[in-house]
Amino acid sequence: MIKRVVFYSLFVFIIAFSAGRAEARRAIITNASAQVTKQQIILFFQVDGVFTSKLDEAVRSGIPIGITYTIELFRDMKGWFDEKIAVWAINRTLQYDAVRSDYELNLGIEKTPIYVKDYEKAKALLVSFDHIPILSTSALKPGMQYFFKVRAQLSPINLPHFVDSLLLSRAPWDFDTAPMRVDIKLEQSSGGEQ
Numbered sequence: 001m002i003k004r005v006v007f008y009s010l011f012v013f014i015i016a017f018s019a020g021r022a023e024a025r026r027a028i029i030t031n032a033s034a035q036v037t038k039q040q041i042i043l044f045f046q047v048d049g050v051f052t053s054k055l056d057e058a059v060r061s062g063i064p065i066g067i068t069y070t071i072e073l074f075r076d077m078k079g080w081f082d083e084k085i086a087v088w089a090i091n092r093t094l095q096y097d098a099v100r101s102d103y104e105l106n107l108g109i110e111k112t113p114i115y116v117k118d119y120e121k122a123k124a125l126l127v128s129f130d131h132i133p134i135l136s137t138s139a140l141k142p143g144m145q146y147f148f149k150v151r152a153q154l155s156p157i158n159l160p161h162f163v164d165s166l167l168l169s170r171a172p173w174d175f176d177t178a179p180m181r182v183d184i185k186l187e188q189s190s191g192g193e194q
Helices: 002-024 053-060 119-127 161-166
Strands: 028-036 040-048 065-075 083-097 102-106 114-116 128-136 146-154 180-184
Touching: 028 146, 028 180, 040 119, 040 146, 040 180, 053 065, 053 083, 053 119, 065 128, 083 119, 102 119, 114 119, 119 128
Parallel strands: none
Antiparallel strands: 028 040, 040 128, 065 083, 065 146, 083 102, 102 114, 146 180
16 A cells, blocks of 8 residues: 555656656747848847746746856867857846836846836747847858857746745756757858848
């Protein structure tokens, strides 16, 4: 009898934990592209599937969430290992302020937070990179091939100890996307506008 109870309890725990991990794998990077202008390389992308019902519930109850976007620049070395040139980490956070009845966003680029009343708009701002200048074109050698690898993951949040201990090892809404390759198309000449 005790063996059955232990077995069923373990089975339910594994299923519940697996469901949270399966839900966590839904987030993917989409609509990724790089635009080359005369002076800079501009990156565009968004992350779909981040917000689950559990994450929505957590944000609306005031738990802060953060997403770390990692952007790596590589030189494409045909027939050899690609050369990593630079890495950027951009941290964005979202938190509901019950006193002000709005959402505070730190987008990692501007130093001052943005306040938004609409939750859907706050979510869209958190997961969209639209027209983000990343790099000067003068930093790249014309004629070489380059690409970005973009990745997003939930940032660790320092929760109160009693809440943190209830979540065991991972929050049920945790995610980490697979890296997305974004090719950079430079002109063969001096890196002019395409």
